[in-house]
Amino acid sequence: AQSVAQPEDQVNVAEGNPLTVKCTYSVSGNPYLFWYVQYPNRGLQFLLKYITGDNLVKGSYGFEAEFNKSQTSFHLKKPSALVSDSALYFCAVPNDYKLSFGAGTTVTVRA
Amino acid sequence: DGGITQSPKYLFRKEGQNVTLSCEQNLNHDAMYWYRQDPGQGLRLIYYSQIVNDFQKGDIAEGYSVSREKKESFPLTVTSAQKNPTAFYLCASSRKQEHNEQFFGPGTRLTVL
Numbered sequence: 673a674q675s676v677a678q679p680e681d682q683v684n685v686a687e688g689n690p691l692t693v694k695c696t697y698s699v700s701g702n703p704y705l706f707w708y709v710q711y712p713n714r715g716l717q718f719l720l721k722y723i724t725g726d727n728l729v730k731g732s733y734g735f736e737a738e739f740n741k742s743q744t745s746f747h748l749k750k751p752s753a754l755v756s757d758s759a760l761y762f763c764a765v766p767n768d769y770k771l772s773f774g775a776g777t778t779v780t781v782r783a
Numbered sequence: 784d785g786g787i788t789q790s791p792k793y794l795f796r797k798e799g800q801n802v803t804l805s806c807e808q809n810l811n812h813d814a815m816y817w818y819r820q821d822p823g824q825g826l827r828l829i830y831y832s833q834i835v836n837d838f839q840k841g842d843i844a845e846g847y848s849v850s851r852e853k854k855e856s857f858p859l860t861v862t863s864a865q866k867n868p869t870a871f872y873l874c875a876s877s878r879k880q881e882h883n884e885q886f887f888g889p890g891t892r893l894t895v896l
Binding site: 704706708713714715716717718721723762766769770771773774775776 | 787789814816823824825826828831833841871873875879882884885886887888889890892
């Protein structure tokens with residue numbers, strides 16, 4: 673079965689600093705990979721996805737993700753974090769038309 | 784939260800009662816899903832449906848039931864058999880192809896009193 677893992681429960685950064693949220697994957701064949709964000713008491717919002725092609729994927733709200741096949745990683749990045757980026761982030765992988773999610777990483781950006 | 788609505792936003796239930804959570808989408812998506820989210824945990828799949836009048840159990844279907852009589856609607860019933868129903872419930876929809884992203888509703892927070 674396809675799966676993803678998020679090795680960090682929490683990430684804390686200062687506003688204006690780079691933000692990285694880590695995700696590793698275990699899939700057979702060519703992977704499809706997703707990133708979602710969840711603000712408190714809200715549903716998940718789609719940020720970006722990797723299907724094939726360029727290893728650097730650009731998404732919503734200034735986020736991007738780098739697909740690295742040799743390291744089986746798909747880390748989410750933002751060059752300059754904002755306080756409003758504080759949220760819960762999930763990476764996900766399709767599994768027979770369902771999505772399997774990582775456990776999530778809570779990002780806190782301090783002013 | 785796209786074109787998916789969930790109601791109610793908050794729901795309180797007494798032990799032994801069944802409750803039904805509503806999910807409606809106007810995105811013309813074939814597939815719909817129900818997830819449960821607990822604090823400190825990721826999302827766990829309860830049921831999913833890829834087409835009208837057909838649905839499959841997810842990872843934690845025990846104590847839940849669903850129906851898919853219309854393309855736009857996928858209600859979830861939390862039965863009295865669900866021993867720990869207090870959670871945040873999220874509905875989602877997508878096109879059927881594997882690489883298509885899912886769109887989520889705003890969620891329903893269910894609390895058992």
